[in-house]
Amino acid sequence: MTPRTAARLWALQRLSAAYLAIAVLVHLATIIYAIHGGLSSAEILGRTQGNLAWLLFYASFVVAVALHMPIGLRNVLSEHLGWRGRSLDLAMLAVALVVLGLGAQAVLGVFL
C-alpha cells in the first residue's frame, strides 16, 4: 500500500468514526423509541417504507461502517497475526463489500 493510500485510509477512518459517533446515538435513540412506544413490526414498516430521510440516514450509516470497520480490522490483523501485504488488502476489500452488501440488503428490506 502506498503512503498516499495509507494517509487517505487513515483520514477516511477518522471521518467515518466521527460520523458513526453521532449516527450510533441516533440509531440507539430510534431503537429505544420504537420499543418504548410499543410499535408493532407493521407500524415500523409503515414508517420506514418509502421514507427517504430514513433511507439516506441508514444508507450513510452502512457506508460509514463498511469504510470504518475493514480499515481497523486490517490494522488488528496485521499487528496481531502478522498478516501483511496485498492479500490482506484484498481480503479487507472483500470484507468491506460484504458489509456493504449485507447492510444494503437490510436497509432496502425495510424501505421497499
Add this chain to the structure above:
Amino acid sequence: MSQTLQVDVWRGGADGHYQTFEVPHREHQTVLDVVTYIQRELDPSLSYRYACRVGMCGSCAMSVNGKARWTCRTHVKRVVEHGRLRLAPLDNLPRIKDLATDMAPFFDKIGQARGTFVPTRTRHDPFAAIAPDSPARASIDEAIECIGCGVCYASCDTVAWNPDYLGPAALNRAWTLMQDSRDAAHAERLLAVAGDAGCHACHTHMSCTERCPKQLSPTASIAGLKRLALGAALKGEL
C-alpha cells in the same frame, strides 16, 4: 528504609535468567548506582551501558520493575517495590548481554525516517535566520530535546506488534526536521514516514509520552506528521 535491596538482574542474552544480588540501600541512590555497585563490588562480568550519569547521553536506559527508565536519573526510592528491583535490558530490542541491548535497530530506524538534516545552503552562504518565536520553530521546542535513550521505543506496543514500525523517537526526529525551514528533504522524508510502518501505524496510546524521561510528546510529533501527510495526500503530493 530497609538496609539492603534485593536486586534481580537479567544475565545472558535472549536466553538467560535473573540473578539476585544484595546491594546496600543508600540515601539518594540511583538505579545506575545500584548497577555500578554490583559491577564493581559483586560481579565484574556484568555488562551495562552508561556515559554521562546526568541525563544527557541517553545510554543508560533499562527496564526497571517492568518499566523502561533512564537509570542515572531514577532514584531507587521512587521505584523500589517491597525492597526489590528487577532490572532487565530494554524491551523491543535484541539483547546482547545482561543489561546491554543492541540499539542498532533503533538508530537504523532514525535513518530510515530520514532523520538526517539535509542542508539547503553551503558553508559559503550566510547563516539562515530562524525567528525563535516563529510557529514552526516554536512547535518543536520540546521535540528537539530528545536524547535518543530508546525508552519510548521500548515502551511502545505498536513496535512490539509491528517490528517494521519506525517508532516514536524516529518519527519525533523526522517531525523536527519537517518543521526546519533550512532542510531540503521535506518531500522525501514525508514519504519515508507515512504509511503502515510510519506515522499511520501509531495508535496514540501515549505510552511513549508517559515514559519519556525528558517529558517530550512523541505522540504529538506523530500527530503533526499525520496532519502533514494528510495535507500532502489531499494535494496529491504524497
